[in-house]
Amino acid sequence: MAVYTEVSDEEMSAFIGEYDIGDLVSAKGIAEGVENSNYLIRTTVDSYILTLYEKRVREEDLPFFLGLMDHLADRDIPCPQPIHGRDGKALRRLAGRPAAVTSFLEGLWTKKIRPVHCAELGGALAQLHAAGADFPIRRMNGLGPADWRPLYQQAAARAHEVDETLAPLIEDELAAVERAWPEDLPAGVIHADLFPDNVFFIGERLSGLIDFYFACNDYFAYDLAVCLNAWCFERDRSFNITKARQLLSAYRAERALSQAELEALPTLCRGASLRFLLTRLYDWLNCPAGALVKPKDPMEYAAYLAFHRQVEGPGAYGLD
Amino acid sequence: MAVYTEVSDEEMSAFIGEYDIGDLVSAKGIAEGVENSNYLIRTTVDSYILTLYEKRVREEDLPFFLGLMDHLADRDIPCPQPIHGRDGKALRRLAGRPAAVTSFLEGLWTKKIRPVHCAELGGALAQLHAAGADFPIRRMNGLGPADWRPLYQQAAARAHEVDETLAPLIEDELAAVERAWPEDLPAGVIHADLFPDNVFFIGERLSGLIDFYFACNDYFAYDLAVCLNAWCFERDRSFNITKARQLLSAYRAERALSQAELEALPTLCRGASLRFLLTRLYDWLNCPAGALVKPKDPMEYAAYLAFHRQVEGPGAYGLD
Numbered sequence: 001m002a003v004y005t006e007v008s009d010e011e012m013s014a015f016i017g018e019y020d021i022g023d024l025v026s027a028k029g030i031a032e033g034v035e036n037s038n039y040l041i042r043t044t045v046d047s048y049i050l051t052l053y054e055k056r057v058r059e060e061d062l063p064f065f066l067g068l069m070d071h072l073a074d075r076d077i078p079c080p081q082p083i084h085g086r087d088g089k090a091l092r093r094l095a096g097r098p099a100a101v102t103s104f105l106e107g108l109w110t111k112k113i114r115p116v117h118c119a120e121l122g123g124a125l126a127q128l129h130a131a132g133a134d135f136p137i138r139r140m141n142g143l144g145p146a147d148w149r150p151l152y153q154q155a156a157a158r159a160h161e162v163d164e165t166l167a168p169l170i171e172d173e174l175a176a177v178e179r180a181w182p183e184d185l186p187a188g189v190i191h192a193d194l195f196p197d198n199v200f201f202i203g204e205r206l207s208g209l210i211d212f213y214f215a216c217n218d219y220f221a222y223d224l225a226v227c228l229n230a231w232c233f234e235r236d237r238s239f240n241i242t243k244a245r246q247l248l249s250a251y252r253a254e255r256a257l258s259q260a261e262l263e264a265l266p267t268l269c270r271g272a273s274l275r276f277l278l279t280r281l282y283d284w285l286n287c288p289a290g291a292l293v294k295p296k297d298p299m300e301y302a303a304y305l306a307f308h309r310q311v312e313g314p315g316a317y318g319l320d
Numbered sequence: 321m322a323v324y325t326e327v328s329d330e331e332m333s334a335f336i337g338e339y340d341i342g343d344l345v346s347a348k349g350i351a352e353g354v355e356n357s358n359y360l361i362r363t364t365v366d367s368y369i370l371t372l373y374e375k376r377v378r379e380e381d382l383p384f385f386l387g388l389m390d391h392l393a394d395r396d397i398p399c400p401q402p403i404h405g406r407d408g409k410a411l412r413r414l415a416g417r418p419a420a421v422t423s424f425l426e427g428l429w430t431k432k433i434r435p436v437h438c439a440e441l442g443g444a445l446a447q448l449h450a451a452g453a454d455f456p457i458r459r460m461n462g463l464g465p466a467d468w469r470p471l472y473q474q475a476a477a478r479a480h481e482v483d484e485t486l487a488p489l490i491e492d493e494l495a496a497v498e499r500a501w502p503e504d505l506p507a508g509v510i511h512a513d514l515f516p517d518n519v520f521f522i523g524e525r526l527s528g529l530i531d532f533y534f535a536c537n538d539y540f541a542y543d544l545a546v547c548l549n550a551w552c553f554e555r556d557r558s559f560n561i562t563k564a565r566q567l568l569s570a571y572r573a574e575r576a577l578s579q580a581e582l583e584a585l586p587t588l589c590r591g592a593s594l595r596f597l598l599t600r601l602y603d604w605l606n607c608p609a610g611a612l613v614k615p616k617d618p619m620e621y622a623a624y625l626a627f628h629r630q631v632e633g634p635g636a637y638g639l640d
Contacts, residue, residue: 004351009428009521025426025522028360031324031349040348040360042426047362106345106362108329201329202345 107200122250132189245318427520442570452509565638
């Protein structure tokens with residue numbers, strides 16, 4: 001939680017009064033989501049999440065994000081459903097910021113990923129891709145391959161402060177990925193940031209997908225590549241092929257992967273590693289000294305990238 | 321939230337399983353309480369607060385704090401009630417730290433204090449003082465008059481970094497308060513930190529008192545002095561005698577103040593100002609550069625202290 005907008009009790013109560021969700025009885029600022037201020041609120045009717053959108057989310061993207069959650073929730077994807085005010089609007093303003101109330105999802109995110117979690121994730125991801133098919137608004141990926149080189153240029157001069165090997169690795173990889181990036185794979189709405197802290201489980205059952213604020217239109221298989229990076233490496237940075245096989249098999253049970261998608265998978269995985277390596281590097285170098293929230297280690301993704309670089313084909317991810 | 325212990329979903333579920341409160345369905349880290357890690361948890365039965373005690377709370381004090389909340393809640397003081405595990409224990413361990421689950425209190429703390437809130441507070445404070453009378457454990461005030469000079473000595477050399485006027489003010493005031501501190505006033509269990517963010521309201525009705533981690537045995541009237549400082553100054557640092565009168569009148573309707581307590585009130589208010597001035601000064605000077613949580617301004621309490629220093633008697637606080 002990098003930023004936190006404080007809202008007075010009076011403003012908050014008045015704001016909740018614009019919805020048909022009962023009277024406000026409690027509001028707690030929660031340590032969830034790095035980009036926005038989130039409150040878990042309770043009314044006389046139910047629990048909800050109130051989000052105030054901070055600077056890192058562009059206001060013009062909010063109709064896409066909120067519209068998408070509405071669209072997916074209507075199609076039984078377990079994601080937060082935006083609550084509409086009496087005037088029909090889901091996107092409002094509070095304390096000078098864009099704000100929205102969404103339904104509260106039960107479940108906990110798991111810090112100890114097991115293959116069964118990856119299988120649940122794979123199935124839910126395929127369902128998400130299918131459910132987004134007829135969503136009418138489009139949003140470019142703001143962190144796609146075309147954005148990686150400019151992002152690196154903002155960090156290049158200081159990359160050696162993190163590790164001497166980083167600059168040559170990234171430069172080599174940028175060239176390789178730009179060269180090999182596939183041209184025409186099946187595409188649609190993807191989540192693009194489906195890390196374990198964005199997926200809730202009750203026991204072994206997936207109960208919620210949250211944080212759609214990187215969602216965009218891009219290759220479906222790139223979403224899988226993000227998940228392979230985020231879910232299938234162990235703490236010691238080794239790749240767990242069993243988890244990958246579970247993830248991919250469960251996905252394919254819902255949506256077939258084309259030959260082109262299978263062949264592109266190693267390149268897409270390298271790209272996804274590079275994307276998180278670059279944003280982590282940027283955040284690491286731009287973190288204020290003594291900040292309480294320690295940025296995530298970019299070298300973790302350098303290790304994942306090294307794995308994907310030596311892969312010879314999609315079989316390395318447990319595909320038959 | 322200065323420190324935050326992350327607890328895995330598996331540890332958390334196993335921990336909740338030691339209580340008779342249903343199965344865990346959600347847990348959110350909340351931005352409440354600076355000293356400890358707090359989670360708002362939901363089970364299949366109800367909502368609760370799970371607290372992990374961080375370094376700033378001494379483990380040997382926990383039986384006092386938890387025992388006190390149990391004692392007060394049993395006497396209908398609206399405070400968090402510790403939940404006992406199946407083995408009868410309220411104080412347990414989680415993620416290597418002492419931990420406890422308490423009942424969840426509805427309500428919001430108010431950022432816009434009105435006289436009616438002060439009246440509610442006064443009544444609740446008198447009831448708290450009465451309800452604590454037969455609590456058997458004792459705890460010295462760790463931030464009483466004897467602790468102020470040693471605390472100042474840790475900050476004295478750098479007090480001028482905050483403001484040039486601070487060192488002479490504090491030195492003069494330490495001498496004055498040590499000289500004038502009353503010797504024998506009615507005493508018992510006090511909250512000692514009843515700031516607005518520790519008091520919940522639903523509408524104008526007080527619904528909860530929280531954060532008993534400074535509670536101790538000391539003069540009852542000192543607790544009133546803390547509240548006069550915390551609740552009765554405006555944002556422009558002027559004193560609002562109407563709020564003070566409401567606070568004191570509502571208190572006196574429940575518990576009479578002796579002549580000695582009335583006469584000591586200006587000195588107790590000076591002491592309470594000094595106590596928060598000193599801890600804020602210490603925190604200000606010891607805050608890491610670039611920290612995300614900005615420490616509170618010590619000069620606010622220098623202004624309150626200046627008010628109390630020119631007071632000629634208890635009438636200045638709205639007393640007849």
